[in-house]
Amino acid sequence: MTLPEGQPxxxxxxxGDTLVRIDPSWSAIYLRCCREFGLAVDETALRKAVDDAxxxxxxDSSGPFAATEEASYRRxxxxxxxxxxxxxxxxxxxxxYRRLGELFLAVEAWHVFPDVRAALDQLAGAGLRSAVISNxxxxxxxxxxxxxxxxxxxxxxxxxxxxYDKPHPEIFRRALELVGLGGRDAVHVxxxxxxxxxxxxxxxxxxxxxxxxxxxxxxxxPKDSTDGVPVIEDLSELAGVLGLxxxxxxxxxxxxxxxxxxGSR
Numbered sequence: 001m002t003l004p005e006g007q008p009x010x011x012x013x014x015x016g017d018t019l020v021r022i023d024p025s026w027s028a029i030y031l032r033c034c035r036e037f038g039l040a041v042d043e044t045a046l047r048k049a050v051d052d053a054x055x056x057x058x059x060d061s062s063g064p065f066a067a068t069e070e071a072s073y074r075r076x077x078x079x080x081x082x083x084x085x086x087x088x089x090x091x092x093x094x095x096x097y098r099r100l101g102e103l104f105l106a107v108e109a110w111h112v113f114p115d116v117r118a119a120l121d122q123l124a125g126a127g128l129r130s131a132v133i134s135n136x137x138x139x140x141x142x143x144x145x146x147x148x149x150x151x152x153x154x155x156x157x158x159x160x161x162x163x164y165d166k167p168h169p170e171i172f173r174r175a176l177e178l179v180g181l182g183g184r185d186a187v188h189v190x191x192x193x194x195x196x197x198x199x200x201x202x203x204x205x206x207x208x209x210x211x212x213x214x215x216x217x218x219x220x221x222p223k224d225s226t227d228g229v230p231v232i233e234d235l236s237e238l239a240g241v242l243g244l245x246x247x248x249x250x251x252x253x254x255x256x257x258x259x260x261x262x263g264s265r
Contacts, residue, residue: 011242132158
């Protein structure tokens with residue numbers, strides 16, 4: 001499926017499950033921190049606690065909220081406290097949660113999908129601009145720098161530094177203001193229909209839904225391709241959707257099985 005209105009001038013990207021994924025899992029990061037602090041935690045119970053907390057929602061994302069580093073930390077700490085309280089550890093010191101945040105910002109905690117760099121290079125070679133719009137904690141720009149991805153993007157627009165989460169249109173509007181373009185000149189690539197597709201549309205931006213393969217099976221579902229939203233399985237297909245010619249063929253389609261995860265830090 002090719003975009004009906006031709007090529008955009010800029011491509012905005014979500015981050016979690018679009019450019020990177022946690023490696024190997026969210027619960028593995030929590031487990032590592034628990035072991036560092038000598039906490040006895042059952043791995044099955046930990047996975048369930050993470051799943052339950054994420055299903056209940058990270059926080060009220062309606063916005064606006066304080067766009068400061070400390071406010072960002074307090075928001076994720078409250079989420080982490082719910083998980084640890086469910087495991088019987090309700091009174092952990094602040095240094096536990098600070099350390100947990102450090103572990104989630106470590107390069108080794110993230111896997112960059114193998115199609116990402118080739119796709120970003122191809123966009124740049126075709127004269128298209130790139131930027132990030134992501135619901136994430138304060139340290140995302142530094143993490144993308146450490147992952148050797150930041151140089152691909154003109155701007156890294158992070159919800160915690162803007163005061164609005166996707167799907168609120170304000171975070172998309174701020175990104176458009178930064179790049180000096182209107183919604184008709186942009187597309188947004190993301191994996192979440194509720195935040196990426198609906199949010200982009202509310203700001204007048206054409207969304208592209210990415211449904212990456214998990215455990216060797218496609219996550220693309222027929223209902224995802226309705227209402228004029230192109231659906232891709234990886235970023236090697238993006239060039240074709242944007243009308244840039246042959247898609248990048250050198251990237252692997254799947255590097256390894258991908259664990260389900262609740263969202264983005």
